[in-house]
Amino acid sequence: MALLKLEDLHVHFPIRSGVFKRIVGHVKAVNGVSLELKSGETYGLVGESGSGKTTTGRAVIGLNEITSGKVFYAGKNLIEKKRTKELRREIQMIFQDPYSSLNPKKRVLDIIAEPLRNFESLTKQEEQKRVQQLLSQVGLSQKSIAKYPHEFSGGQRQRIGIARAIALQPKLIIADEPVSALDVSVQAQVLNFMKDLQKELNLTYLLISHDLGIIRHMCDRIGIMYKGRLVEEATAKEIYENPQHIYTKRLISSIPDIDPKNRGKMMALREEVKRDFDEKYNQYFDENGLAYDLKAIAADHFAALPGEGQ
Amino acid sequence: MWTFTFRRVLIMIPQILLLSIVIFFLAKMMPGDALTGLIDPNIGPEAIEAQREKLGLNDPWHVQYWNWITNLFQGDLGQSFQHKLPVTEIINQRLWNTFWLSVLTLILTYLIAIPLGLISGRYNDTISDRIITGYTYIGFAAPVFIFALLMLFIFGFQLGWFPTGGSVTPGTVPGTWSFFLSKVYHMLLPALSMALITTVSTVQYLRSEIIDTKQKDFVLLARSKGVSETRIYRKHIFRNSLLPIAAFFGYEISGLIGGSIFIENIFSYPGIGQLFLSSLMQRDTSVVTALVLLFGIASILGTLISDLILSIVDPRIRMK
Amino acid sequence: MTDPLLHIQRLRTSFKIKDDYYAAVDDVSLEVNKNEIVAIVGESGCGKSALAASITGLHNKERTKMDGRISFKNKDIANASINQLNQLRGSEIGMIFQDPLTALNPLMIIGEQIEETLMLHQKMSRQERKKRTVELLKEVGIPRAEQIYYQYPHQLSGGMRQRVVIAIAIANNPSLLIADEPTTALDVTIQSQILDLIRKLKDEMHAGIILITHDLGVVAEMADRVAVMYAGQIVEIAPVIELFDNPKHPYTRSLLQSVPSAFDKQERLYVIQGVVPPLPNLPREGCRFKSRIPWIPEEVHEKEPKMHEVGPGHFVRCTCYEDFHFIGEDGGMNHGAS
Structure with missing residues (x-):
């Protein structure tokens, strides 16, 4: 059974105009996309800017409202059912920009522990232990725990973002351009690391990128998007x-x-x-x-x- | 562009309606009413009650509000007990005084802010920048009324360069050149006192906008075209930095209203700020209500003007 | 041989950070000939953009120090006054920038932004300027040029805006074009169109082009010669085929190994140990790449690394390339020193 299945997914954004801002039309960002992700694979979603690849990813995790269509996660329709806590922790996201996706005023401990605090009630000691464990999992030193994001390089920041994403032991990770803000040598580091992590935790990736080299390197299957639809898979x-x-x-x-x-x-x-x-x-x-x-x-x-x- | 303007004006209608309702209730909540000041202590309570009934003060609130608002549209704002005159008449006399004082203050504010902000932003971290920012810190810290008193004391009383009260020399004939000059002469010190203080936020704002804009990519591109520094500031940086200042214009007007209350009282300038304070002291409810409504509408108009200016200078808004 | 169009000799550009100056470009010598594309490659912080901006003195003068010679058409421009530089900028030397979304003035119509550079460098009537601007827009492949002339930047897509930036750069037929990451912000199909356009400019105007990029694919497609920069210095320079077929310097080889290729599938990517140090902490003595290849013994590095000629037009800094071999990040992977 597929871990994630999209059936005829549509995400339309209204265009408003005129004195009363009536809806005069829609931007059909995603216009009928169907695809399946098998457990443990990496699926690459490729396309130019404006092709709807990012919107598709954001719709799956619930950041964009779905106009019509179905999203099944492990057999459950995410649209009909309210996203349960369990579901929300199993799907996580890694964002593009490691410089702006981490709150600069928070310590690494608080950044990584944030999802833990939302979903689990841990004591201070348990929480600290979990965060330290996560830090060593992403290859950062234990001393990092009390530091702030600006004290890290781009690659290290993206590791912090990844640690936050895997804190709740998710099954599916949506990675939207995870390395496009990084230099090639750092990029290589993060990509290798994502691969290792996948083996270790049996993760499924939905990797969204415009870089065809990265997609080739990382993905088992690839879907090419153009103007809101898949043209090839x-x-x-x-x-x-x-x-x-x-x-x-x-x-x-x-x-x-x-x-x-x-x-x-x-x-x-x-x-x-x-x-x-x-x-x-x-x-x-x-x-x-x-x-x-x-x-x-x-x-x-x-x-x-x-x-x-x- | 026209849709935008139309839409923007349309939004004002519910804003003003809401404002009028709020003011109406605030006025009702104030101790005393339109009658309080008129009552002769010798009149018995029955007569008062009869008078209240006659004036409609016992009607349900929506009837009272309706009467008030319809009168308002007919230009009837009630009667001032303090001056024994219709409110419209009292306000009308002073409104123009305040209006011209505000215009002069605004002109002075920008006359000071634009060169200072430009110098400070263009040559940031130099001596002149430090002096200008130093001035802005003082401006932030000094309350308008203390500064105005100081100005009045030095330039009005000690040096005697400026008149210390009134809006025109008594005896000058309206419409003549000397009348006009006398008006300006009376306004200058109060306007300058206020402008010197209110301008500091604009100076600071403009300074940081310019520092921001001069690091933008399009400025670098302009340099790579061989555009001289003077021209870069004139054609590329200045206009882009002024956009947020234009957006600030509306708030500037609200600020002026607050400031005018202090300034007009200190300089004994017969404007609505002074009227507002004295009416408040005397519990002249109908005047106070009318003035608050006026101030509110002025603020709403201010933001309208800001938005319209912004839509004219910024193509990104204009095209939408 | 004729003199090069641009000859940079021992250029050092230092930036003021707090109270001290730190060289971001440190002893760089480079020649660019007419009708030649020289690519400068390296990661962020290697000094490639600082080098590009140094050529026309675009850095903030108060916080920058420049030493060395830059001769353009046999005239030294390193010490030129701002007025002299303004005469070169936009006329003899055109520049293209990375991010087309922020490179144009949002409050000026496209036509005006192109005309500004014509007005500054050529004597033309208003009508002539407009005619030439529309011609330029057509030249860089913008459809409906007459309408686009009156549009504002926000009405155009990223690819179109980059074409406008290019139109500005070539408006006065420059003999040198400096393109700083011209396609990094663009989609791959748009990238190939922009690269075609730059190539066409070289073929038609015979300009010398400096192409700054971190994308080795773009280098392979475009360059005649390639300079690889690390920590403010050129560590290797060679004709393009030679560089890709026979890379010598450990940094060049590491870079080539770490890029995921779209043409064949590698199991793992090579990871360069450590990070590029921030400018104030750059190693200034000995081989600057030393700390990132710690398994290479100290004695194979030169004390004061020089450029060594290893082939026709092929130079490598430091002798460590002779004994360099790869070692995987977990110590077990040896890609061998071929």
């Missing part, structure tokens, strides 16, 4: 080596190649893919500019290809 290898949708092709071909000898080849490829994209755009999207529904084209490979709809 497959294993990481399939997406990178055998993309089917014109948007996926465009995205993959845009990644700068690390080998300067391929420069000419890449430029020609990009040129060709772009021409293809412009020519076939109307074929791949319906009259409202929306991607078609995903269709299976192989085991574990789905693409929103044109053709008779279901």
Whole structure:
């Protein structure tokens, strides 16, 4: 059974205008997304800014209101049921910016203990012990407990954010651009660490990123989002080596190649893919500019290809 | 733009309505009513009761409120027992005095604030900046009424440079040039006293805005275009730093109202601030109520003006 | 060989922190030729942006000290007056910045912001300026240029705003273009369009371009030569193919190992030990990278690391590269010194 399942998820934001601020339309940030996360896997959600990837993640954790559709967590519909305490502790989030997501006026102890205080009643000693244990789990020294966020580097801050996220032993972590504010060497550290932690705690990740290198490195399966809909979903290898949708092709071909000898080849490829994209755009999207529904084209490979709809 | 203005004006209607209700009840809660001051102690309670009935003071509150508000719209704010005149007439005389005093104060406030804020922000952490911030600290610490008394004492009484009371030299003919000059001459010291104190928050605000703006990326880009420093301050930093000051304008007006009560009393300036205090002392309820309503509407208009200014200078608001 | 367009010699740029000056750019020498893209790579705090800003003296003069020579078209500009610099900025030397969302004045229409640079550096009538501005907008690939001219920055997307910034940079046909992380804030599809545009500028205007980036993929796609900076110094410089095929300096090799690639899957990423120290604590003696490769014996480092030529146009600082080998973060992983 899937740990997390989204069925036809819609998140629409109203656009208001005029003297009385009446609703004149909607921004369909997420416009019919269905996907499944298996327990213990890393699912990558990729797309440009404005594609709806972040909104999808925030909707799952309850930070954006869901317009319609279903979100099942371990078989339970999160929309019909009020999110129980149990559910809220099992899904946690890691935020993008380690510089602004930690309250600068709080000590590390208070930051990490905050979720514990909300969900568990521990004595001061128990709480301190748990926080110290979490600190050693994320590889920070015990002395950190009394320090403030500004005393740490970016990578260390992101570890504090991760310690806070795993304090309640969650099963699902939604990581929204967890390393995009960090330098490459620090980024490598945090990514390795997230992988280790996943093995250790059997975590499931929903990883949201625009960096296709990171997605390739971390993910088992990948969903490509464009204008609020999924255009392709497959294993990481399939997406990178055998993309089917014109948007996926465009995205993959845009990644700068690390080998300067391929420069000419890449430029020609990009040129060709772009021409293809412009020519076939109307074929791949319906009259409202929306991607078609995903269709299976192989085991574990789905693409929103044109053709008779279901 | 027009939708924005229209919307913004529309919002004012419930604001003013709410304000009038609040003021109405506050007036009711005050000890005494419109009759108290008029009563001859020799009249018996039955006659008073009859008078109360006649004036409608025994009606239920909504009837009373309705009468009050409809009269208000017809320009009837009641009768002042202290002056034995209609409230509108008393206020009208002094309103213009206060209005022009406020305008002059505002002009002086910005005349002081803009150059000082600019110098202080542009050359921050230099001697001139330290002197200016030093002045602002003094301004924050000194209460308006003490400072005004000091000004009056030095420039009015000791040096005799300025008149120490009134709004115009008695005997000058309204409409003449000398009348106008005399008016300005009488306003100058009170306006300056108030401006020197109220300006400090604007100076500080402008200073920190400029320090903030000069580190923005678009200023760096302007430098990389080869724009001279003078032009950078004129074209890029100044306007962007003034935006929040414009937003402050409305509050400035509310501040002026508070200040005018002190200033007009100290300088014996016949404006509504002075009227307000004396009416309050005399329990002249109808005048006090009318003035509070007036002050309230002035504040609401102030924020309206702020928002409109902001929407004119900031395209990001204008386009919405 | 002709003289380089830009010749930086032993440049040191120091910033005042509290009461002392600390060199963020420390003894950097670099040449940029006409029709050449030189990439400067490194992590934040390595001094690459400080170097870029030093060239046209964009730092706050009161808190900055600069030593060394910067000669541009054979004229020393390191000690130029602000008026002399203002004549170069925007005309001979154009700059592109990282964040297009904050780089434009929010209260000025797009047209006015481009025209300002034309007005300062060329004698043109109002009509000519407007015509040229619309041309420039078209040149950088902005559709509906006549309308965009009258729009404010907040009405444009990030990619469009970056095109406007580029239009400003190239308005007066500069011979040197300095691009500081021009695509970092952009989506990958927009990034490839902007990179195409920069490449086109080089091909058409034959400008020299300094491209500052932390993205090794962008370097591989764009650069002719690459300088790798660490702790305020250039630690390695080489033609682009040579650098990627045959990286020498431990820092270059570490960087290359730590980037997750979209083209093949690594199990683990290499992690450089320690962190880049903050400016006041930068090591100033011996090999600056020493503390981050502590398993390399002390004696293989030079006392005063110099640049060593290891191939045509390929220079490496310090002798430690000869004996460098990787060691994994848990001590067991050896990527081998190939």
